[in-house]
Amino acid sequence: MSRITISPRIRMTPFHESTVAAGLSDLTVYNKMVLPTSYGDLKAEYDRLINGVALWDVSAERQVEVSGPDADACVQYLTSRDLGKQKEGQGYYVAMCDHAGRILNDPVLLKLSGNRYWFSLADSDMLYWCRAIAAEKGFDVEVCEPDVSPLALQGPKAEDLVAELFGEHIRDLRYFGFIETDLDGIPLVLCRSGWSKQGGFELFLQDGSRGNELYQKVLTAGEKYDIGPGAPNHVERVESALLSWGGDTTPESNPFESGMGRFVHTDTDVDYIGKEALQAIVANGGPERLLCGLIVEDETVDAWPLPARTPVRHNGEEVGTMSAIVHSHRMDKTIALAQVRRDLVEQGEVVQVEGPAGQASATITSLPFL
Amino acid sequence: MSRITISPRIRMTPFHESTVAAGLSDLTVYNKMVLPTSYGDLKAEYDRLINGVALWDVSAERQVEVSGPDADACVQYLTSRDLGKQKEGQGYYVAMCDHAGRILNDPVLLKLSGNRYWFSLADSDMLYWCRAIAAEKGFDVEVCEPDVSPLALQGPKAEDLVAELFGEHIRDLRYFGFIETDLDGIPLVLCRSGWSKQGGFELFLQDGSRGNELYQKVLTAGEKYDIGPGAPNHVERVESALLSWGGDTTPESNPFESGMGRFVHTDTDVDYIGKEALQAIVANGGPERLLCGLIVEDETVDAWPLPARTPVRHNGEEVGTMSAIVHSHRMDKTIALAQVRRDLVEQGEVVQVEGPAGQASATITSLPFL
Numbered sequence: 001m002s003r004i005t006i007s008p009r010i011r012m013t014p015f016h017e018s019t020v021a022a023g024l025s026d027l028t029v030y031n032k033m034v035l036p037t038s039y040g041d042l043k044a045e046y047d048r049l050i051n052g053v054a055l056w057d058v059s060a061e062r063q064v065e066v067s068g069p070d071a072d073a074c075v076q077y078l079t080s081r082d083l084g085k086q087k088e089g090q091g092y093y094v095a096m097c098d099h100a101g102r103i104l105n106d107p108v109l110l111k112l113s114g115n116r117y118w119f120s121l122a123d124s125d126m127l128y129w130c131r132a133i134a135a136e137k138g139f140d141v142e143v144c145e146p147d148v149s150p151l152a153l154q155g156p157k158a159e160d161l162v163a164e165l166f167g168e169h170i171r172d173l174r175y176f177g178f179i180e181t182d183l184d185g186i187p188l189v190l191c192r193s194g195w196s197k198q199g200g201f202e203l204f205l206q207d208g209s210r211g212n213e214l215y216q217k218v219l220t221a222g223e224k225y226d227i228g229p230g231a232p233n234h235v236e237r238v239e240s241a242l243l244s245w246g247g248d249t250t251p252e253s254n255p256f257e258s259g260m261g262r263f264v265h266t267d268t269d270v271d272y273i274g275k276e277a278l279q280a281i282v283a284n285g286g287p288e289r290l291l292c293g294l295i296v297e298d299e300t301v302d303a304w305p306l307p308a309r310t311p312v313r314h315n316g317e318e319v320g321t322m323s324a325i326v327h328s329h330r331m332d333k334t335i336a337l338a339q340v341r342r343d344l345v346e347q348g349e350v351v352q353v354e355g356p357a358g359q360a361s362a363t364i365t366s367l368p369f370l
Numbered sequence: 371m372s373r374i375t376i377s378p379r380i381r382m383t384p385f386h387e388s389t390v391a392a393g394l395s396d397l398t399v400y401n402k403m404v405l406p407t408s409y410g411d412l413k414a415e416y417d418r419l420i421n422g423v424a425l426w427d428v429s430a431e432r433q434v435e436v437s438g439p440d441a442d443a444c445v446q447y448l449t450s451r452d453l454g455k456q457k458e459g460q461g462y463y464v465a466m467c468d469h470a471g472r473i474l475n476d477p478v479l480l481k482l483s484g485n486r487y488w489f490s491l492a493d494s495d496m497l498y499w500c501r502a503i504a505a506e507k508g509f510d511v512e513v514c515e516p517d518v519s520p521l522a523l524q525g526p527k528a529e530d531l532v533a534e535l536f537g538e539h540i541r542d543l544r545y546f547g548f549i550e551t552d553l554d555g556i557p558l559v560l561c562r563s564g565w566s567k568q569g570g571f572e573l574f575l576q577d578g579s580r581g582n583e584l585y586q587k588v589l590t591a592g593e594k595y596d597i598g599p600g601a602p603n604h605v606e607r608v609e610s611a612l613l614s615w616g617g618d619t620t621p622e623s624n625p626f627e628s629g630m631g632r633f634v635h636t637d638t639d640v641d642y643i644g645k646e647a648l649q650a651i652v653a654n655g656g657p658e659r660l661l662c663g664l665i666v667e668d669e670t671v672d673a674w675p676l677p678a679r680t681p682v683r684h685n686g687e688e689v690g691t692m693s694a695i696v697h698s699h700r701m702d703k704t705i706a707l708a709q710v711r712r713d714l715v716e717q718g719e720v721v722q723v724e725g726p727a728g729q730a731s732a733t734i735t736s737l738p739f740l
Contacts, residue, residue: 003372005397009398099505124495145621246378306378308378309378
C-alpha cells in the first residue's frame with residue numbers, strides 16, 4: 001500500500017485536524033477531496049457502526065447547488081426520477097444520466113427552501129455537467145459548489161446522540177428528511193441519511209472554518225453512546241448492498257442494471273436527460289445485466305483485495321464483473337457484489353470468480369444480504 | 371502521510387506492475403486513476419530528469435476523444451484558442467472554459483487523422499462536460515474515453531533513446547508534433563511533449579493490455595541513456611512554471627490569470643464557450659490577479675509541505691494565494707508559485723507568506739525561474 005501525496009490539487013476536509021487526532025491511518029480521494037477510510041482497526045470500526053455510533057468525515061460527499069427562478073425545471077431535467085411530489089425538507093435518491101442513459105452519478109437530492117437544491121454527490125464532477133446543461137438549455141439558475149461538508153453519525157445509538165444535541169423533535173424526521181438548524185451557532189442542515197443501513201444522520205456543515213469545533217462537540221457528547229471514528233464501511237456496505245458509483249457501476253452502466261430501476265420513471269410526462277434511451281431499454285425487455293449478490297465458497301477469513309473489477313464466469317463464459325468482496329462478520333461468509341447477465345441472476349445460478357487460490361464457486365443471491 | 375485505499379473506483383494503470391517492480395513508494399489520484407509520484411528518492415529522480423532520461427507513468431493523463439462529422443466545430447466550440455491553423459499531427463495547448471470564462475482544464479489537443487481529436491487532460495472530468503455540450507448543441511460527434519495511456523520519456527537523453535527505438539526521423543518532430551506508429555506491434559501515438567521543460571516524448575499507448583511489455587522494452591533500451599523511473603517532478607515543474615490545473619488555479623480562475631492568456635483568442639470570428647466572458651475581462655482592463663514566481667527568504671533546504679493554497683500578504687492585506695513551494699536544486703533558493711494582485715506583480719513587490727517559522731518575505735519575479 002503506497003503513501004498518498006497530498007497537494008493543493010486534492011482538498012483537505014474541514015475536519016482533517018480532528019481525524020488525524022483520532023488516528024487516521026488510511027484515506028482515499030473522492031471528488032478531489034480526502035476521504036478518510038480507516039483509523040487502523042477495521043473490525044472495531046465495523047462493531048462500532050453495528051452497535052454504537054460511528055463518526056465519519058464524509059466531506060468528500062460534495063454538494064452541487066442549483067438555485068434560481070428555473071431551479072425546479074433544471075433539476076428535473078438533470079434527474080431521471082419524477083420530482084413532482086418532492087417537498088421542501090425532503091431528500092430523494094436519484095440517478096443522473098447522460099443522453100445515452102448511462103448513469104453519471106447517484107446523489108441524494110435535497111430540496112431546500114427558497115428555490116434551492118443540493119445534489120449530494122457520489123464521486124464524479126457533476127458541477128461541470130450541471131453548468132454545461134444549464135447554460136446550453138438557457139435555464140435561469142446559478143450552479144455552484146457551496147461551502148457544505150457532511151459529517152455522518154451512523155449506528156443504532158446515533159438517534160439518541162442527535163436528539164441530545166438537537167432536541168427530541170429530530171426523532172420525527174423521516175428517512176432523507178432534513179431541517180436547517182445549528183449547533184451552538186454552527187450553521188448546518190441535519191438530515192436523516194448516510195451511507196449505511198444502520199440508521200443515522202448527516203450534519204451538513206455550512207461553514208468550513210468551524211469543522212473541528214463541530215467534530216469535537218459531537219465527539220464529546222457522543223462518549224456515553226460509544227462513539228468513535230470510522231468511515232463508510234466496506235463490509236457493511238456490501239452486506240447492505242449500498243451502491244458504489246464508479247465501483248459497482250462501469251462507465252457504460254445504466255440505472256436498471258445498477259439496482260436503481262425503481263428510481264427511474266420512464267412512464268412520465270416530465271422531460272429529462274436520457275429519457276428516450278431509458279425508455280428504449282424498457283421497451284427492449286430491460287437491462288442485460290443486473291447487480292446481484294454472490295455467496296462465495298471460500299475459506300479466507302479476510303476480504304480479498306480487489307483493486308479492480310474482475311470477471312464472473314459461467315461454464316467458462318464471461319457473464320459479468322465482480323466489484324467488491326468481503327468477509328461478512330455477521331453472516332460469517334464471504335460475500336460479493338457483481339453485475340451479472342440477467343437470465344443467470346433470475347435463475348440464481350452458480351458462477352465462478354477468480355480467487356486467491358484459483359477459481360472459486362459462487363451462488364447468485366438477491367440483495368441486500370442483510 | 372497516510373496510506374491510500376485502492377478500490378475499483380480508482381483505476382490502476384496499464385504500467386502498474388512495472389512501476390511496483392521499479393520501487394513505487396508514493397502516488398496520488400488524478401482523473402480517478404493512480405498517478406505515481408515517487409520511487410522513494412526525489413532528488414535522484416530530479417537529477418535523472420535534468421541529466422538523463424526519466425520514465426513516467428502518466429496514464430492518468432486521460433484522453434477525451436471527439437470524432438465524427440462535426441468534430442471540428444465541436445472541438446472549436448469547446449476551446450478558447452482559435453484552431454483554424456491546426457494541422458493533423460499537431461498538438462495545441464488549449465484552455466477549456468465554461469460560459470463564465472472559468473478555466474475547466476488545460477489539455478493538449480491532438481488533431482488526429484480521420485476527423486478525430488484527443489484532449490489530453492489535466493485533472494478534471496471533461497468527458498461529462500464534452501458530452502453535455504455535444505448533446506445539447508446537437509453536434510454529430512461521438513465523445514468517449516479511448517483506451518489510451520501515455521508513458522512519458524523526459525530529459526536531455528530522451529531524444530536519443532526515442533530515435534533508437536523509433537528511427538532517426540523522430541528528431542524532426544516539432545514540439546507537440548506527433549505520429550501514429552507502433553513499437554514491435556504495440557500501437558501508439560508518439561508525441562514530442564510532456565510535463566517538463568527538459569524535452570522529451572510521450573508514448574500514447576493504445577492497448578492497455580500491453581502496458582508492461584511497452585514499459586519493459588523502453589526500460590531495457592534506455593539503460594545506456596541512464597534511464598530510471600520517475601514522475602512529474604514537483605521541483606522542476608515549479609522552476610519551469612508548468613501550470614498545475616486545480617493546484618495553481620482556483621475554481622474561479624480564468625486563463626488570463628493562470629498564465630494562459632496567449633492561448634486565448636478574444637479577437638476572432640470563431641465561436642466558443644466563454645468567449646463573451648473572456649472578451650469582457652479584456653475590455654475591463656485584464657485580470658485582477660496574475661500567476662507569478664516568488665523568491666522566498668528562507669533557510670529551509672527542503673520544500674515546505676503545502677497541502678493547500680495559503681495566503682500571500684502585502685502590508686497585512688491578503689493579495690493572493692501561494693500554490694506550490696520548493697527548494698530549487700539548481701538555483702539553491704526557495705521558490706514558489708502564486709496568484710497575486712496584478713499591480714503588485716507588475717511592480718515586482720515584496721510580499722509575505724506563511725512559513726514554518728512564521729511570516730517569510732518573498733520577492734515577486736517573472737516566470738519561468740529557469
